[in-house]
Amino acid sequence: MKATQLLKGQHREAERLFDLALSTTGDVRGATDELTKHLLAHMLAEQVVLFPELLAIEPDLIGGACEEHTVTRFEIRRVVGTAPEDPSFKARLATLRELVTRHAEEEERDLLPRIEAELTEDTNERLGRQMLELFEALVAHSRRHHASSHAPLRTARAA
Numbered sequence: 001m002k003a004t005q006l007l008k009g010q011h012r013e014a015e016r017l018f019d020l021a022l023s024t025t026g027d028v029r030g031a032t033d034e035l036t037k038h039l040l041a042h043m044l045a046e047q048v049v050l051f052p053e054l055l056a057i058e059p060d061l062i063g064g065a066c067e068e069h070t071v072t073r074f075e076i077r078r079v080v081g082t083a084p085e086d087p088s089f090k091a092r093l094a095t096l097r098e099l100v101t102r103h104a105e106e107e108e109r110d111l112l113p114r115i116e117a118e119l120t121e122d123t124n125e126r127l128g129r130q131m132l133e134l135f136e137a138l139v140a141h142s143r144r145h146h147a148s149s150h151a152p153l154r155t156a157r158a159a
């Protein structure tokens with residue numbers, strides 16, 4: 001899959017996960033964890049695989065995107081550190097959504113067309129493969145980490 005298609009698909013998936021996290025009446029924490037894992041893995045894959053290629057096209061192209069990733073990580077930490085019952089939770093999640101939506105729109109408007117225009121089809125495909133591989137490894141890692149960090153709690157509660 002081409003990098004450009006992969007990223008658009010992951011942006012749409014982020015929107016779906018935001019909808020779910022903001023609307024669910026069930027496991028809000030679980031839905032939010034899925035969302036934040038997705039966002040973190042997506043951003044890191046962009047930074048490690050894609051942005052260096054874009055840097056080679058035009059040095060100033062990714063400065064804004066990198067800053068926005070930093071702000072997004074900060075907002076993710078605020079959401080993760082807030083209990084779903086907290087009155088601020090929904091407002092923080094909604095703020096994160098606005099940030100991510102605007103950022104994704106800018107990437108699709110400013111960055112993805114440059115990839116299509118200036119990288120070969122083969123490079124676009126290769127970057128897509130590399131990003132998907134890294135994205136999946138990061139999500140799997142965070143699931144394992146999440147499971148193991150919660151295991152002692154469950155045991156303690158069960159005892």
Ligand SMILES: [Fe+2]
Pocket residue numbers: 043046065069103107
């Ligand atoms: Fe991004």
Ligand SMILES: [Fe+2]
Pocket residue numbers: 007011042046104107
């Ligand atoms: Fe993105």
